[in-house]
Amino acid sequence: MKAxxxxxxxxxxxxxxxxxxxxxxxxxxxxxxxxxxxxxxxxPTAEKMRDLLLYSDxxxxxxxxxxMFASRNEHVVxxxxxxxxxxxxVVSDRFVDASFAYQGGGRxxxxxxxxxxxxxxxxxxQPDLTLYLDVTPEVGLERAANRSExxxxxxxxxxxxxxxxxxxxxxxxxxxHRIKTIDANQGIDQVASQxxxxxxxxxxxxxx
Ligand code: Z5A
Numbered sequence: 148m149k150a151x152x153x154x155x156x157x158x159x160x161x162x163x164x165x166x167x168x169x170x171x172x173x174x175x176x177x178x179x180x181x182x183x184x185x186x187x188x189x190x191p192t193a194e195k196m197r198d199l200l201l202y203s204d205x206x207x208x209x210x211x212x213x214x215m216f217a218s219r220n221e222h223v224v225x226x227x228x229x230x231x232x233x234x235x236x237v238v239s240d241r242f243v244d245a246s247f248a249y250q251g252g253g254r255x256x257x258x259x260x261x262x263x264x265x266x267x268x269x270x271x272x273q274p275d276l277t278l279y280l281d282v283t284p285e286v287g288l289e290r291a292a293n294r295s296e297x298x299x300x301x302x303x304x305x306x307x308x309x310x311x312x313x314x315x316x317x318x319x320x321x322x323x324h325r326i327k328t329i330d331a332n333q334g335i336d337q338v339a340s341q342x343x344x345x346x347x348x349x350x351x352x353x354x355x
Contacts, residue, residue: 203299244315
């Protein structure tokens with residue numbers, strides 16, 4: 148099978164860590180060579196930008212936006228494209244949909260600006276499959292409440308996470324072939340079986 152690009156999305160407390168494990172176990176079962184990576188980050192310089200993004204006391208919304216896309220550019224150019232070109236699948240914990248959800252829905256950046264930056268940094272390196280873990284903010288924030296230390300974005304209020312969920316849902320409606328919504332309000336085992344089902348279907352549709 149040709150190398151594929153899979154991304155994982157979801158808001159706070161959606162359960163991305165367990166989902167990532169299900170995805171990699173599935174790929175292991177298929178005998179596929181892959182790398183896992185994440186955003187913001189996934190590359191040394193992009194990881195430095197991640198620290199600025201998550202642990203600066205305050206960032207203007209435009210600084211946050213530009214740093215997200217600057218780190219994405221390093222990640223795409225130095226990690227994602229080379230891996231795909233070498234025949235490795237890439238599984239990224241978050242990618243450009245997160246910018247449409249957090250910077251678009253959460254911070255109010257317009258779609259035209261986001262699309263311009265997407266074209267500049269992502270170009271044709273679009274994911275083949277995106278698993279969107281859809282959790283209600285109440286459930287997600289309750290799960291995340293036990294974290295010892297919250298980063299700058301995690302400290303936002305309920306309305307911010309409601310706007311993010313709504314932006315993710317819009318994006319899923321607009322990209323139905325690529326973005327598959329997983330009901331992440333369910334228990335860990337049910338979420339895992341939804342993910343396995345979506346991945347199996349993806350494999351059957353893309354087997355060459
Ligand atoms: N960000 C952005 O604004 N714009 C962008 O373009 C990008 C990112 C790329 C860092 O992302 C921040 O960057 C993020 C968005 C922003 N800010 N926020 N919020 P990150 O992905 O590195 O960090 P994160 O969002 O905090 O994700 P996380 O901690 O890695 O994953 P999670 O899904 O929130 O949580 P989890 O650790 O997988 O699960 C939380 C707990 O729930 C844990 O105890 C689990 O055992 C439990 N859990 C998980 N699933 C279940 C189910 N199904 N039932 C019950 N309990 C569960």
